[in-house]
Amino acid sequence: MDDKEKQFEDFVRQTKFDDAPDPNHRDRLEQDLLAALTKQAPRQTEIWRMIMKSQITKLAAAAVIIVAVLIGISTFNGTTAWAKVIKALGEVENIYIVSTVTMPDGTQVQSKCWLRKPHCLRKEEPSGIVIDNGEERLTINKEKKRAQLEDSWAEYRPVSQEYIFEQIEMFRGQKVEGVTVKKLEDQSNDNISVFRLDCASTYSQLTYQGKAWVDTDTMLPKKIEVQLTSKSKVGEPKSGEMIFDYAPISDDVFETVVPEGYTVRPRKKARVISGKVINEQGDAVADALVFIVSRGGHFVSESRTDIQGNFAVKLPPPSTGRAPTSPVFLRAYQEGQSDKVAWTIIPTPDKAKKWGIRIPGKVGHVEAAVYLFTASGIVLQMEPAGKISGLIKDVEGSPITNVSVSVRCNPVDDYGNKVSELIFQPLGGHGKRGEPITQTDKKGRYEFTNLPRFWDKTVFILNAEADGYVDKEIRFRSAGPMDYKEVDFQLYRAGLTVNGILKDNYGELLREREVYARVDGKDYRACRTKTDKKGRFRLVGCPITQDLQVKAELSHNHWPPHERERYMSYRYYPDVVVGIDYEEGKTEYEVELVAERPEITIEVELRNSAGEPLSYFPVEVHGTPGSIASQWKADKKLKQRTDERGYCRFTEVPNVEGLKLVMWGGSGVWNDPLSKDEAEKLRNEYRKYKWTEVPIEVAPTKKEYKVKVTLLTREE
């Protein structure tokens, strides 16, 4: 450590930080994390990982193997018989599974599971029992001899979403890597079909081999056995079996009775958001629908107000993986009264941020950590609502019926900047992202009413989807609070496929670059793909029109900055757009996209009218708007200051339309070599010079350009 470092170390040592952790926060966070860990909703699509995260399979490891084999589903590998097994299994109403695993040391672990659709389940594992009968949920911890009662989770996790059904549904018709199923004809007879199962886990790098005995009539498995064929790892079972029964299960199984000798813990309170909806005069609004949407834009739950205008919406417990994180959005309206809406945002307590935007309604008492616990005393007051409607037609002008239209919005602050940390899609509805969703009528019209008007400059995003048509998204920015807007769509039929190759003018293949369809200067990002390792791409479902173009977006670096190596090595090019040679009836097209490598060099010498060099003057390379992204300019220093002698040099300048140099003393540069004060001083001094633009006439073969510029002051 050198002296300077030592000196700074001393400085830090003498600085007192308020950095003692708060035990309350630590404990609260721990509770939330453990809840999230225990019942983490499966997110990864990698099947092994997903199975490993399933609660029951985690505790009964046999199921890990067996379920993996089970969902090695459907029509792949030519084993259509196995597809029937999976289909039948996904459709049963009652299922009782006993699974047993044998560990490497010979010990056996057994677990039992009763599932009765739609909402009864009982799981017995060595460590405990869970019973949920749709009304009440009982959790028994055998080790601690404790029992816990709470409201049923059925509303949030119906039995059809239990691991076995959920995973079958999720992977139906998909090929699961590493799993093969083969019917053993010699061992099968009229009553029983026997299948051989092989699977290799890409997750744990283990391989298994097993057998399944299936009832030939019902195509339901009776028993599955699996053996580990690779070397066992610590904690991995050596073998496992699962026995299935599909007889109706009696109600007794799902009775929530606490066994003797167990301490019953206080009943868990339901988490509730409660309050009142009033009209503009302050009177209660009865029978109003109240939506709750989480920060992430997920629809959480809804409720209706009673005759006094009171509402209470139950929140899912965090352990279900569906609890909302704050801030939370609330919206209420009365059906039949389309011009009124009431809404508010519940912020995280003690951390209420001033977003510089108006949020109506009153929020009473709120308890929240990572998740929202409860909120009470909320007052939602009706105010005038916004409305969006429009007509959806095809290219011939005929209205299209049954088009799904959804609306989202991005809130903005006073400056029109997106406030993403506030809430993403704050509208509230039954769409995929918690947004309102509707369908066009026979005349092709759609309508959204009861929309919060939000703020000036809010961006609304409408999306239209219909079978056989290309999805279309239209955005608009409201001029003031959104009152009424008519937005019409024209949808193209989908059906063209464009294959192609993307390279630069030196023949270098451009890999992993974004390519998408474009019509009339508008991008259709619903039809997009990336080039593969050979620079090739295939765009399917493109709009059927002679105006179809293909665009490769090369002027934006799509790598995230934290993937530093990739990010920094990104080579920018101007975007390339190529049209197809449309022929009536032809559906497959081939195009070649050639990007021109940016290799123009411009040397600039800047002087004032007296012939003195203008040092540290900001100079910027411009093209037509959008042709050179600001990120590109920053990364490749296409905006820089002259040096002491009034010179600067730009390299890797692209040959774009309207290429020019812009000099203005008032602008700043990225990664400024000057300090803030120096830059500010110069800015004030250089403001007297006129805004000056110098067009660069690019000749086909010329790569080097030298430009001498004399800047004049306003007076001159």
Next chain:
Amino acid sequence: MIVGTSLKISGETKINLNEGSNAANDGQFIAEARNDPVAFGRLYRRHYDAVFRYCVHRLFERQAAEDVTSTVFLKVVENLGRFKGDKQQFRNWLYKIATNAVNNHLRQATRRKKLLKVAGEQVSHRATDCLGAIDASAERLALLKEAMLDLKPRYQTIITLRFFENLKLTEVAEVLASSPGTVRSQLARALAKLRKKLELATDFTDYTG
């Protein structure tokens, strides 16, 4: 200077993060924590304080640091299954997640400006408070905050890990997935910038000498 981060577990056992023997248990906890909430709880309590302190030292704001700490551990819960390294790599991984989370937090330009503004106000308030007894440490903190938040996030990370979290250069390099040589030169540059900023605001040598 922080020499070792101590924390209590279950109110009794004291663990020092910088002691190899205890850190060795991490490897076992990590493997178990993927499936066992109890093991995860242990792992969490073992690292909570260090992560929180790192966040405070980067953000200079308790509430923001708590928010970011929550984000860090939620990310850990989500991604623990993918983590395949050993105990040393786990700590580095935590710092990496924390660094990204802090940088994300700071990236919000308005938030950054707000922090800078508050820091500025604190400095000017202190500087004018010359009649009363000046709390030198509080002033130092405000100055440091202003100077640090003005640095590039990369430099902030290096300075914090090196001087506040007391990591060796090689360890900082591991966290940043960079070579020690690069980190050394970046540290020198960061320090030079920081000293310059501190010297501009006050007589830096007055405090240290």
